[in-house]
Amino acid sequence: MGDPPGFRRVSGGSISAGGNPFVGLDGASDTSPNLPIADVREDICGSLFGNEPLAGDTVPVASFSDFYCPYCRIQTKELADLEDRMGGGIKMVWHELPLLGDSSILAAKAALAAKRQGAYVRFQERLISTPFRATPGYLEALSESIDVSYPQLMADMDSEEVLQEIRTSTALAEIFGFVGTPALVIGKTVVQGQTSTSTLEDIVNLERTEGWSRVC
Template identity: 25%
Template sequence: MSNLKPEVSNSDHVQGNDAATITIVEFGDYQCPFCGDAHPIIKEIEDTFGDQIKFVFRNFPLQESHQYAFSAAAAAEAAALQGKFWEMHDALYENQYRLDENLFEELAETVGLDMEKFQQDFTSEAVKEKVDNDFESGVRSGVNGTPSFYVNGTKFDGDAAALHQMLEESTE
């Protein structure tokens, strides 16, 4: 059984209720089609279960197969430094079908970022390190593809739809 390493901390991007009984961590890649498919289901899970869950996203860019995955993760992390991680996260998945190197600045403008700061942060060492650390945590946690989900620290074997189903059964 694979467990999440390290545990969820202040360095993570968290949405939802801090006091929630269920913590879901997704290791995702913004260019991965399966992550793209999972995105609306995760939104649905958040809508359905509300305060019962806390959702955490960690970057796991599969650079060998996805040319823009690392840059997309860097764009989300650069947005995070301006308090707009989730806006950029959602925008990247919603525009996944047209992901290329020109999209990041367009989305940064759309979500209302300070463009000069975004451009500096996008290529900064701190942003690169955050993405690398997330990736490393995935490797240590036994992630072997994206998306990978962990529920309360334990790897969940299944996709987002199966996760939704499991949550429905466990919260009835």
């Protein structure tokens, strides 16, 4: 890829395409947000993978998904299983890219709010395993079932911190040219579309061999 430099793109499979992830968010400033494109470009690896140092030959994997994208649901489970199987061999970083309407936006905001209570993974596991769409009533029941404070969840959902996290993920999607979900950045390899577990493992091993961190 010429932009951003140092990254490469490989073909993936099926995607769910959508629209602007900010349509439907409360507040005029949220429907036409000023995406932090310049800031993200200055620290693209930190924006993708976080700034915590990685141990040894760990390969970071940034996943961009929508809770109601059927391909994302399958791939999210496969990525979680891969992380468990590889131990510290990969580090998963989950980005919310809610492209499929109001329920997607509500679920994304709730997931990021749950993360503030240390419950992102539990929330994610429960939500991707249910056919129900996110509603305030369902989120309240889900919060109670995983020991999350629902009043705090609701307060955090509309916080500037949560909205800024979605803006950052959206800016990354703009920079990498993602037109739908799922999408991945594995080290320096960019993949748009659902990808087999064997291909994911091959890319992780290639990134480990080549040294992904030279792009950062």
